Amino acid sequence: MSPEEITRNREAFESCCHQYIQRNGIDALLEYLKTKTDFFEAPSSTSFHLNEPGGLCRHSLNVFETLLTLYTSLVEPRIEDGTSPFADTVSTESIAVVALFHDVCKANTYRPTERWKKDANGRWMSYPGYEVNDSFPFGHGEKSCVVIHWFLPLRQEELLAIRWHMGMFEMPDAASSTRRSYRAAMEHSPLVSLLQAADLVASNCLERTTKY
Numbered sequence: 001m002s003p004e005e006i007t008r009n010r011e012a013f014e015s016c017c018h019q020y021i022q023r024n025g026i027d028a029l030l031e032y033l034k035t036k037t038d039f040f041e042a043p044s045s046t047s048f049h050l051n052e053p054g055g056l057c058r059h060s061l062n063v064f065e066t067l068l069t070l071y072t073s074l075v076e077p078r079i080e081d082g083t084s085p086f087a088d089t090v091s092t093e094s095i096a097v098v099a100l101f102h103d104v105c106k107a108n109t110y111r112p113t114e115r116w117k118k119d120a121n122g123r124w125m126s127y128p129g130y131e132v133n134d135s136f137p138f139g140h141g142e143k144s145c146v147v148i149h150w151f152l153p154l155r156q157e158e159l160l161a162i163r164w165h166m167g168m169f170e171m172p173d174a175a176s177s178t179r180r181s182y183r184a185a186m187e188h189s190p191l192v193s194l195l196q197a198a199d200l201v202a203s204n205c206l207e208r209t210t211k212y
């Protein structure tokens with residue numbers, strides 16, 4: 001991603017925050033991300049979706065657009081006509097909060113490094129990559145909840161959506177009590193399933209991986 005694209009994405013991110021989030025603490029959270037973290041320059045992953053500078057911010061915007069589309073086109077009409085298991089609609093503010101900040105746990109954790117592989121002629125060549133160096137290893141969704149909550153108070157359904165956004169990816173190694181909590185969280189609010197779905201669709205259908 002070019003420096004111009006990174007700047008455009010940062011501006012789009014800030015403008016989404018100001019347009020959709022009116023809660024106390026949003027400015028402090030944005031200031032923290034801009035001045036104390038690499039959130040706007042970091043990749044989205046070490047070697048998968050948007051593994052390039054600026055990937056994390058772009059991914060967060062992609063999840064927001066996907067979540068909003070899924071909700072307004074599919075779920076909200078069913079809540080309003082009474083055929084959804086959920087009776088209460090979800091606010092656009094909650095959608096923006098969970099989507100834009102679900103992966104703040106990744107800020108300050110991917111360190112640029114030199115990687116090596118053999119070229120077509122069997123000669124070793126180096127290429128730029130990332131390695132994980134997490135100074136606050138508190139869990140994935142768990143850490144995002146804590147970091148956001150330092151600045152911006154989160155509603156219960158937002159905490160649940162962010163905490164469980166890795167969904168089934170975390171379940172194979174989970175204890176049965178954890179699996180029960182995950183199921184119960186999805187019955188609490190449509191936001192919990194919607195964030196998982198939007199994250200999966202954005203990561204796998206909208207975002208490329210750079211191959212070296």
Ligand SMILES: [Fe+2]
Binds near residue numbers: 103140
């Ligand atoms: Fe995530």
Ligand SMILES: [Fe+2]
Binds near residue numbers: 059063102103199
């Ligand atoms: Fe994500």
